Amino acid sequence: MQILPRTVLVHVKRFVSRLRRAAVSEVYAFWRRRPIDRRVVLYESFSGNGLLDNPEAIFRGLRAAPDFTHLKHVWVLANERENLTVVHEFAADPSVRFVRPDSLGYYRALATSGYLINNATFPVQFSKRGGQVYLNTWHGTPLKRMGYDIGDHASRVGNVIRNFLSADYLLAANRFMTEQMYENAHLLRNIYRGDIIEEGYPRIDHQFTDSSGVASITHRLGGAGLPIDGRKIILYAPTWKGESFAKPKDDADELISRVTELEALIDTNQYVVLLKVHQVVYKFAAERAEFQGRLVPNEIPTNAVLAATDILVTDYSSTFFDFLATGRPIAFLTPDIREYAGYRGLYMEPEEWPGPVVRTVRELAVELNLIARSGQRTEITPRYLAMRKKYSGHEDGGATDRVIDIVFRGRRDGYTVGPVARDERPSILVHVGSLGPNSITTSALNLLTAIDHDRFDVSAVFSNSRASAVLEKQGQIHSSVRQFVRVGGMNGSKIDHFIRRLHWYRGDLKSHSHDPRQKRLWDDEWTRCFGGSRFDYAIDFSGYDPLWATLMLHAPLAKRSIWLHNTMTADAHQSINKRRRQLKSVTSIFSLYREYDHLVSVSPALEEINADELAQFAPQEKFVSARNLVNAAQVRRDAAIDIREAVRVSTTGEVPSWANGLAGKSALVHFVSVGRLSSAKNHAQLIRAFAQLHVQRSDTRLVIVGDGPLRTHLEDLISELGIDDSVTLAGHQKNPYAIMAAADCFVLSSDHEGQQLVLLEALILNLPIVTVAFGSARDALPEGVGLIVPATEQGLAAGMSAFLAGSVPTAKFDDLNYNAASLDQFQSAIGATPTNQ
Structure with missing residues (x-):
């Protein structure tokens, strides 16, 4: 059997992938032209990891409501084998079906379902249609910083922002979540047009079950191979440590080591330690034999497990906000708090948390043993009670009914639901x-x-x-x-x-x-x-x-x-x-x-x-x-950096020889030009003009900062003219201002320009300016400043000679007044009233 070359296989895979994407795109486009079915509700939780979180609670609430028996329910489920319990539960129910993420059935449901419920994000293809109702429940009150507060690039939260702005309703467990996460961290203030529902979390309703409900949960845990045996449950529920849900860190070894050490330090006749990992980490842990008998199955809702939990141990997970509603003890194991807080940042310091904060498992065991000896009430302090009131004030077991009332029945009276904060700014x-x-x-x-x-x-x-x-x-x-x-x-x-x-x-x-x-x-x-x-x-x-x-x-x-x-x-x-x-x-x-x-x-x-x-x-x-504006403070700040540091090659630490010449303030005279190496900038004309000047003044040098498609052509021209030692193509520089500040005169040779910003930057640095007479040259320079010459080699050569003779006038540039006037022009140009009117 002949095996295809690897390169051919790669091309075949790419073709098949593109073909599939095209098919999916066409299917989604087809169904987006079909009527929306208001009887269908689409649910997605953690990208299809299971029937989990707030969507699961709302789903069960709708199914139990007599006035919603007509609804059909579609669940996004990535792996039915890992969710056999719920698959079997609804196998004979024609009103419930499952679709895989990114499947044709998924995009049909995404395009035509009347209601969309997600606790995270729909994919980048998603665009809500008129007539669809989208409820985003998110997945927890944040302890760690979120959204733009993290300081990462916008691409990290790009799809989250899209989903939030598309939602008709955003769910908040408390006022802190409304203000800190939605309005501030994700900057929805002023621009979000939907409503925020601040009536608690439906998932937390699971925690208000009675004793028979708790018994049912422990029975289910036992049926999953977890040896409860009548013991009290310590649930260890750490957060995930990756930088995106797509790439969670596989910290299975670390987790099992901690659980094993803890078991050796507490009374295991009284307590059993269970591990509940984040959904995106679960697949790593489920494959390890050491987790058998310890790992809570992903398909069991976290809040159902919390209802049966006696003590919660976590780190930075929002799970602890949910657990506050139980009034039971919480402890925090944070061995990496410095590193984690350094990357993500935290909204509240450990001193504010409602329980002991420790760095080692041994310290944790001491705290847990204290709680065990004191009847589990040691940590119910005024601080705990204050946090419970602030973050769990809406939790009473009825959040699901209230959310269904608002979203599906359209009832708002008496509920905390409304728009984000807005001000009067356009x-x-x-x-x-x-x-x-x-x-x-x-x-x-x-x-x-x-x-x-x-x-x-x-x-x-x-x-x-x-x-x-x-x-x-x-x-x-x-x-x-x-x-x-x-x-x-x-x-x-x-x-x-x-x-x-x-x-x-x-x-x-x-x-x-x-x-x-x-x-x-x-x-x-x-x-x-x-x-x-x-x-x-x-x-x-x-x-x-x-x-x-x-x-x-x-x-x-x-x-x-x-x-x-x-x-x-x-x-x-x-x-x-x-x-x-x-x-x-x-x-x-x-x-x-x-x-x-x-x-x-x-x-x-x-x-x-x-x-x-x-x-x-x-x-x-x-x-x-409207004139371009300048950032004079930034230009001056960058110009103050020593040129040798500004241009030092990061990989070798070397400083180019031409920069040493500029830094030395030698007897040489340096002309500088900054711009892309393209035909519009006409650097060839400048180089030829400089060659004329250099014949008369061998102490002159020309440095051109920038890169572009004509670099090779210009290098050939420099060699042809025999001025390789006098003309430098410095390439693109992150900080051109340090080079400009070290030079003696700025020269511009463009055939055509807009309002050339680099001329203004040269003015900020008090550089004499020689420029050719492009269309808007006189608009760029203040009256009587600089020298505008004909757009010829002879004109440029004469202009540089004029500088050498001291005949190029300069003046201090008033950047503050310039910017104020330019801002008024900007506002007038876009149709807004200028500041001074």
Whole structure:
């Protein structure tokens, strides 16, 4: 039998995977066009790990309610073999069925069920349809930090935010959860349009069972091979230690070691130690023989086990908030608290927790033995009672009925249910582009920093990326700005996408608004990304991406603006390696301009040029201007760093020789230019002009900071002119300001620019400036500052000579007044009232 080469197998697997994804996508698109069945409820808990948590309690509550016998129930279940008890329980019940995650049946249920209930998140494909009711119950009051509070990149919480904003109802066990987790940690304040139900957790109702109910639970535990034998239960329920549910840490060895050590230090005639691991860790533990007789089966709801538990031992798990309702003792085993708190952070310090906090199993055993000798009441302190009142005040065994009343019966009177906190600030959504290391990103970051956050509620949105340079820029977004990351892709049938791409190929994007099927495609994508949220102003600050330029036009009821960072017709026809790579994408965006309320150029001169050249695409009155803002504090802070440290090669620790020359402040004269190595920047002209100057002044040097497609061409040109020792292509630098500050004069050679931000940064650093006369050059420089020369080699050479002769005027740049005026321009440009009016 012939075995296919490995590379062929890889390609075959990829093809099959793509084929399957395409089939799933088509099935989901098909069912999204079918009627919604209000009789069907879809439940998902922990990505299909079982009939668990709040969804399980609500499911059983609905089945027991006489007025809901007509409902059909669909449960997402990843592995029926691991959930045989519940599968057998409902095997003969035609109103209950199971579907696997990511199956065709799953996407049918996701698209057509009238009610959707989840304790975590639906996948990135999910987009709630009008007429569906989505209840997200989440899975616990948080002790460890959540959402944006962790400080990770937005992609970590991107799908969570999507799900929250899509939900009609979010469930909160208490006021702390409403305020800290939803409004603050996930920044839902102002933009979430649904309601928060603050009536306790249905899952905790399990803990209010009577003695016969407790006996039933212990009998079930015994039937699962756990040797209760009439002993009291100590339940060890640690949290998971991974950074995402997709990659939980397999800490099975550590867990079994602790349980074994504890058993040796307590009275096992009186107590049995059971281990309840987090659902995402369960599969690791279930495979180990050492866990037999100790591991609580995943299919038994945690809160049912808590009802039979005498003492709870945990670490950072929200389980302890649930257990407070029992009034029984809690102890905390936290051997790694420094490391864990350092990564995740905690909302309350260990000194506030309602029980002893220890670092070792031996210390834990001492505390448990004290509790055993004192009749289990030692730890019921005023602190415990205060926490119980604060976090379990709604828990009385009736939370399930109250939630069903609100969501399924529409009853609200007498219940704590309502919107998130809102203030009067208008909301702004800004698409900031790719967040790559370029001038548009710098301009966007400056805007997000300078905008008045007391006046505006600001959100930034961008595509998902794992590139380190992009993640670095995400980290520089102002802390007051809410970050959205677009995860996943558009839904819709392959036919609809073929038509969309056909229009794009023709350079016409207008079908998104006049073709009903295309409009639905884009409306669905807006809903998939932003749920039910609304914004007063929607801004495509990038202006170069057809997808985002189209999507921002589907922001409901918003005033919409798109930025024009340059002479757009010139940008469209820009040639890179003899190819006009942006021609189709940029010119296709022109077809959308008429639908925007404001077309914002970054200087008055540029506004005039664009209004004239793009007159066929939009009327004159839509063209406005707003200057880019600067972050002078950041520029000066970075410029103060020693250039040798700024450019030191991280892998070798070496400092390039050209940087040593700059740092030494030698008799050499250094000209510097910063910009992408592309045809629009015309560095070739600058290099040739410098070669002319260098013949006259051999003490001159030129450093060009930036990278791009023309690097090889420019290197060849430098060699051809014989100035390899005098011209340096420094490549992309994270901190160009340290280089600029060490130079003597800034030179700009671009054929066309918008409002060149780097000129403003040179002004902040008090650098003399020589620039060619591109369209908006005079808008970029204050009157009487710098030297504007003809856009020729001779003009540039003469300008650099003028600097050497001391004939380039400089002046102190007032960045505060500049930014204040520019912010007023920004607010006016998007249709908001300027600050000074």
